[in-house]
Amino acid sequence: MEIKTDKILIVEDDDEIRHLLQLYLEEKYEIMMADNGIAALKIVKQESPDLVLLDILLPGKNGLEVCREIRKFNENLPILLLSSKREYEDRITGLEAGADDYIVKPFDPGEVRARVMAHLRRRAIHEKLHHDGQNILKIHELEINLDNYSVYLEGEPVHLYTKEMQLLIFLAKYPNQVFSIEQLYDRVWGTEMIGDYNAVKVHISNLRRKIEKNPRNPEFIQTVRGFGYKFTGHMK
Numbered sequence: 001m002e003i004k005t006d007k008i009l010i011v012e013d014d015d016e017i018r019h020l021l022q023l024y025l026e027e028k029y030e031i032m033m034a035d036n037g038i039a040a041l042k043i044v045k046q047e048s049p050d051l052v053l054l055d056i057l058l059p060g061k062n063g064l065e066v067c068r069e070i071r072k073f074n075e076n077l078p079i080l081l082l083s084s085k086r087e088y089e090d091r092i093t094g095l096e097a098g099a100d101d102y103i104v105k106p107f108d109p110g111e112v113r114a115r116v117m118a119h120l121r122r123r124a125i126h127e128k129l130h131h132d133g134q135n136i137l138k139i140h141e142l143e144i145n146l147d148n149y150s151v152y153l154e155g156e157p158v159h160l161y162t163k164e165m166q167l168l169i170f171l172a173k174y175p176n177q178v179f180s181i182e183q184l185y186d187r188v189w190g191t192e193m194i195g196d197y198n199a200v201k202v203h204i205s206n207l208r209r210k211i212e213k214n215p216r217n218p219e220f221i222q223t224v225r226g227f228g229y230k231f232t233g234h235m236k
Contacts, residue, residue: 006120007032009049011040011066012082013058017105021053024109025116037061041069044077051078051120053112054099056090064094071098076162078119082107095202100163101189102199118190122166137172139231142211142220144172153211163188164207167200171221171231180228204229 008029012018013036022031032047034040038060044052052070056063067079081094081102091102100119103112137144143152149165151158160168167188171179179187181197189199208215222232 006030006050007047008116009034009040009043009047009052011035011037011052011058011063012055014055017055017082020109021112024113028113029116035059037063037066040066044070044074049077050123051080051116053080053082053103053116055082056087056094057084064090064097067094067097067099071161075159076123078123078162080115080119092198092202095199096206098161100161100199122188122190123162137169139172139175139220144169151211158210160207160210163203164210167203168207168211171229175231178224178227178230184229 006029008025009032010018010021010025011034012021015035018033018035022033025031032043032049034043035058037058040052040054040058041061043049054063054066058066061069063081063083067081070077070079075098079099081091081099082105083091083094083102084105091104094102101115103115135146137146141154145151146169151160151165151168167184170184170188181200184200185197204221205215208218208221211220212218220231222230224230
């Protein structure tokens with residue numbers, strides 16, 4: 001029997017969807033469930049899940065409010081939003097608030113399981129590098145410490161969420177190399193399945209606001225029209 005080492009919190013007020021997700025995930029993961037935002041926050045604080053599947057439309061506190069609250073005390077917990085197609089603006093707002101990715105309803109439960117596995121795998125790699133890394137990337141006035149996952153710009157700390165940090169590190173390690181949105185999603189989000197690549201665009205936009213002096217005229221993360229993005233500058 002496989003030992004269940006990771007805990008997944010499913011936050012969904014629709015009983016049928018909640019139990020469908022449980023059915024597809026419980027063989028591999030320990031499952032916790034909540035049907036409202038207030039209960040979800042309590043479980044996150046008390047039980048420390050390894051990943052949260054978070055519906056946007058919830059009673060009590062909606063998923064966007066829950067996401068913002070979680071990010072106040074936990075920057076690294078993977079949060080995957082569950083949303084319907086009509087909630088496009090809410091999905092973008094959720095990504096800007098710190099969610100890692102989102103899954104559109106109606107969804108294939110197998111795809112959800114693959115996304116969960118990919119995010120947990122990326123989290124494990126991230127944590128291993130945190131313990132093993134001894135490197136500091138310096139690009140002009142930008143400094144990325146791979147040992148403690150801190151970023152400084154002109155000596156001032158820059159606050160980044162996990163996916164922003166992973167994206168920045170990946171791009172910085174391959175200066176002047178162009179990556180398509182699809183490649184970035186595959187390499188940073190960790191799944192070859194078709195995702196909504198707007199997640200990449202939103203996180204790139206968030207990064208630019210945080211590390212660029214002028215996000216409209218970026219120095220570090222530049223758009224290569226028709227191809228994707230590249231990180232410019234040479235490491236010191």
